[in-house]
Amino acid sequence: MALTTDLGRRPQLREVAGIPLQATTVDNWSQIQNFEAKPDDLLICTYPKSGTTWIQEIVDMIEQNGDMEKCQRAIIQHRHPFIEWARPPHPSVLRWFLLAYFKGVEKARAMPSPRTLRTHLPTQLLPPSFWKNNCKFLYVARNAKDCMVSYYHFQRMNQMLPDPGTWEEYFETFVSGKVCWGSWYDHVKGWWEIKDRYQMLFLHYEDIKKDPKHEIQKVMQFMGRNLNETILDKIVQETSFEKMKENPMTNRSAVPTSILDQSISPFMRKGTVGDWKNHFTVAQNERFDKIYRKKMEGTSIDFCMEL
């Protein structure tokens, strides 16, 4: 797949303990590391492109008892630093704290409890106070091949990340973990391996896709909420890909094209399982599987790849 490259203009990544991160994250690293979690915090943890926005929407709707309006008000109230992009009273805002930017940390500090926060950090870089306070963690994993495809298109359109180059070039970048937030394999393994030691619900994107009601029920129970069947059905409906693609609260249409150029690739792109089959050549697939087996050796995690 040929692409125009604009390497001169795109920011490059920097590293913290060998993990490539955006410069804004690295510049504010001490504030991030010293972030004080609270025992009743819920932290949504994901590798990028694994369904972060989706699970955030599900959690929001559960918190607001399925009331879409309240949900939107809550988002506006707890503004993401990127809110500057959406001129009030325009309700189109991004979801809140990635715990990656200084302002995100400040805003998280100011949030009333109980807080729902989110991060793409791998376990080894998480602020230690989350472990110390025995917080709840909600991890969503997505199969590596679809993640890679989604990340590739995201890097094409996200002007704040390095240009991905060609698909062939990106294949190498991804498997060597040289993408923002580091290696998919290490991230997923890292969170999977500690899941029984903490209060953690570990979900798979593919399972939510297959049976959203069942998976949303799990989230509800994990959050200690008990919503009736009508509300549950409403949450399933409102968090479908089709609805979220149309919803300005979730489709990031408020973000200027100088940041996310959705004419290159939409943020809500396809939302399917198995799109990797439209991208991987047979040779790439064989090579990927070989690398995958080696990197994931010894772990019990199993991914539905709808092969």
Ligand SMILES: Nc1ncnc2c1ncn2[C@@H]1O[C@H](COP(=O)(O)OS(=O)(=O)O)[C@@H](OP(=O)(O)O)[C@H]1O
């Ligand atoms: N409701 C719903 N159903 C199914 N799939 C969904 C949904 N919402 C978001 N998505 C898809 O998730 C991908 C984006 O992942 P993230 O939200 O984790 O991206 S980010 O890391 O926060 O930038 C991206 O995947 P791709 O379409 O494969 O690129 C989104 O389309």
